[in-house]
Amino acid sequence: MGRVIAAGVALGFCVVLLGAPPASAQSGSAQSGSLGVQASIDRRPIEDATVAIDPANQVELQVIATNSGTAPVKVRSVRLSGVALALTFFAYDTTAPFEVPAHGSVSRTFVLDLGDLTGQATGLLPSSVELLDAQRGTLGEATTVADVRGSLWSVYGVFGLAMLVLTILAWVTSLLALARHRLAPNRWRRGLRFLPAGFGTGLVAVISLSVLRLVPPEPAVEIPVVLGAAAIAFLLGYLTPHPAPPAVAESDTTVRLAVPNTQEFTR
Structure with a gap:
């Protein structure tokens, strides 16, 4: 056991x-990410902040992607995830392809239904908003701490x-x-x-x-x-x-004496 x-x-x-x-x-x-990401949940920026997430309500996620490179970057999906103890306890992917032009920025707004988050997590969890390409690679991300009002x-x-x-x-x-x-x-x-x-x-x-x-x-x-x-x-x-038990003192030892045999005499 x-x-x-x-x-x-x-x-x-x-x-x-x-x-x-x-x-x-x-x-x-x-460093390998090619996009800068600014995100807000319910119109509140998530960088360096604790964002409350109530699974009973829909969440409005706004993402601003900035491309500082010389070539356009194609984004396939957006992921909102929470991690604790190196384990991912919730992850929501939204497929919404868009392209960020070179030296430009694009803003997108998504409405997420996080109803099943109640049964996945609760409390403070390090979270992130990631932009993914077609191979599920991360193009850029914004990190925060989510205050999940789960069960x-x-x-x-x-x-x-x-x-x-x-x-x-x-x-x-x-x-x-x-x-x-x-x-x-x-x-x-x-x-x-x-x-x-x-x-x-x-x-x-x-x-x-x-x-x-x-x-x-x-x-x-x-x-x-x-x-x-x-x-x-x-x-x-x-x-x-x-762990050895204490030694028994000599004075505490019990001496067993032999009992003499008794004989019954009959007259």
Whole structure:
């Protein structure tokens, strides 16, 4: 049971580390984009702002694409997406081909129906508006933080609750093993035993801050929080006392005396 819990928590942590592209890859993708993008939702610019999205209402998305190159650029579709913990929790593509002339700009307005977003995400999520070409490559994007007014029982909310349950079970199994003197004699192995519980604690903290609309789960926040919680849990396991039970004092030993046989005499 403990191994299953540890595997579940470790899987969530691997998604965070391996799913997030490195900074160099992100900067390279931004440099390859040939269009500058300015976007607004319900006539409010999204750059450097937190944009509220209510799935019960339609969203008016306005995009201004600027081409600073010497050749026209053809746009096939526009994508609105939200990402957390390196996982895409919602993405809406609108196919509306248009061409941006060289040294020119084009403005387009779209009305999006995000009704099913209620069951996909809730809380603060890093989001982006992307312009895509015919090969689904990104021509340009504008990033923001979306305040999704979804349900706690959405995919994102249920994911957080599942991580909470796994984390509690990981701590319970580790502490029970400590109380029953069943941890490994080696300090490093004891630290590794507590490591999944630390990973889970960090993931739960990141998701909770997002759902409570306090801090969005951006890589600059989530990775230090998860690694810090994991390091603390490992240190706690490393510093736990040796699992061998205390030696019994000589004065506490019980000496069993032999009982002499009794014989019954008959007259």
